[in-house]
Amino acid sequence: MTKQRTLVVGIGSPHGDDQVGWVIAEMLRSVLPQQIDVKRAATPSQVLDWLSGTDRLFVCDACEGRLSDASPAICQRWRWPTPLVASVRSSNSHSFGLPGVFQLAEQLGTLPDDVIVYGITGRSFNAFADISPKVGSSLQGVVDRIADEIQSDSKTPPMEPVGHA
C-alpha cells in the first residue's frame, strides 16, 4: 500500500455520461483504503481546494469524442504534463478547464509530482439523463484499473492510452 497521500477526484454533473466521474469516485471510495481521499467535484477548479499536502492526484472525468454505435466505451489515461489533456473537453462550461487548473497549480507550487487523468469518452450528455448502457457497463473495469494503480507503489506508467474499457 502506498505511503504517499493520494487524492482521487471525480469530476461530473448529473447529465448523462457526464456522471461517470462521480460514479467512479463513489465506486472507488468503496474499495480504496480510508486514508485515500476521494472527492466529487462539479468543476475542475474545485481540485485547487484540495491539493495541499497531496503527493499523487488522480482525476476521472468524462470527455467528448466520436464513437460509432458499435464501438465499445473508451477509457484513456494520461500523465500530466501532456498536450493530450488540453484536447479533452469537459461537457460543462467552466471558468477553468483541467489544463488551466494544473498550470495554475504548477505556478503556485501546489501541483503534486504525480498527476494522472483518466478520461472516459461519453456518448450522451443529455440533461438529467441516465448513463448510457455501454458506458455504464464499462465502469467496473475502469474502477478496477484505477484502484490497482492507486494501490500500487510503482510509479511506472502503464501503456497510454489504456484503450477500450
Next chain:
Amino acid sequence: MSNRTIKVEALTRVEGEGGLYVQLDGDEVRDVKLSIYEPPRFFEAFLQGRKLEEVPDITARICGICPVAYQMSAVHALEAALGVSMTPEIRRLRRLLYCGEWIESHALHMHLLHAPDFLGFHGVTDMAAHFPDEVNRGLRLKKHGNELLEVLGGRAIHPINVCVGGFYRAPKREKLTKLLPDFEWGLEAAVEATQWVATLDFPDFSRPYEMVALHHPDEYAMNEGQVASTSGLSIDVRDYEQHFEERHVQHSTALHSVRQGTDASYHVGPLARVNLSLEQLSPRARQLADELDIDWPCWNPFQAIVARGLELVHAYEEAIEIIRDYRPIQPSQIKYTHHAGFGCAATEAPRGLIYHRYEVDRDGKIVFAKIVPPTSQNQQQIEEDLRDWLPRVIVDDDQQTALDCERLIRCYDPCISCSTHFLRLTIDRGEPA
C-alpha cells in the same frame, strides 16, 4: 482610413460563450453587437408541467457559479404564488447561503478573472508567477464560500438543500461554527483584497448609467426589497415587468432587457448595489468604502472590482454574525398546500438583479415560468459602453483592440451560461480603400 471589422471569436475569463462584432468607419464606431451564441437553454419551457418542488434544483443547474441566486429567486417567487411567509430564522439562513455564493463568486472574479486585466497579464496562470500571494488568497477565499455552501446547501456546487418553504434540513450548529476561524481570517483578507484592488490603475471612464438594484432600508438587499434605481425608481417587484422589458435581438440567443417605454439600457451588479445601498453595508465594509480613494456613487465600470471587494467584506461580516448567533431552526421548512396562483421575486445574484415569475396550477405544477438573469439585463448596456470605449482604445492591431474590449466586458463579470447563454470579436473595417 478605411472601414474595418474586428471580431472577438471567443471571450475568455467569463462564464459561457459569446462573441463581439465591431464595425468601424475609420475611427468612427458604426456598430457594436455583443453576440451570445451558446444555444438557448429553454429552461423556462421545460419547467412547464414540472412539479413546483423541482424548480429550485432545476434552475440551480442554469449556472455553476451562481446556483443560489436561481434557487433563492425561484423559492421566493413560488412562495409568493403559494402565499407562504418565511420565519425570520429561515430568512436569515437564506441570507447566510447567499453570503456563501457572494464570497465564492466575488473572490473568484476579483482575484482570478479580473485582476489580471489591470496588471497586464493574459490570465491568472501568468499572474500567479508574479502575484502568488494574491492568487492564493483568492483561492482560499473562494474555498470558504464553497465550504459554506456545502454545509448549508449540502453541496458546494448546485446545492440541494434549498426547498420551497425553507430548507430540507437545518445545519448543525457545530458544522457552521467550525467555519468561524477561517471566516475571521477571511474577513481580514477580504479587507486587504479590497484595499489592494482599489489601488489598481483604473481608466478614466465614467458613464451616465441608470443603475438598478434591490434596496431595503434595514439591510443590504440580497433577497428582498424594492426594485430601485439611481434615477429615482422605487417599485414593488410585482411591478417589475411594467418597467423592464425583454426583447429578442437577431444577433444574440439571449434576450436583451431594456427600460419599458424608453428602450433605454440599464446597469445591474455590485456597483449598482453599492451606489444604491452604501449605508446598508456592514460596519466594516461601510468604513472601508470611506477610506478608499473612490467617490461614491461611482460611475466607472472598471471600479466594479472595488464594489465586489466591499461586498466580499460585507458577506464575511454578515456570515460571521449569523453563524455566531445560529441555533438550529425548527421547523426548517414551512408547510404549504398547493393551489393555483402566480408569484414573482427578485434577488441579487453576485453579478446583479435576477427576476423570476411563475404561474402554478392547483396540483402544484408549473404553468408558466419567466427567468430574467443579470447578464441579459446588462447586455445592451455593455454594447453602449463599448461604443464609448472603442474610440479610446482602437488601434490598427485588431488583437489589441479585442483585448481592450474584453477588459471592459469583464467588468460586468458576465455569465453567458446564465443568459442562455462568451466572446468572439469581429471588427468590420470594410474593404481596403
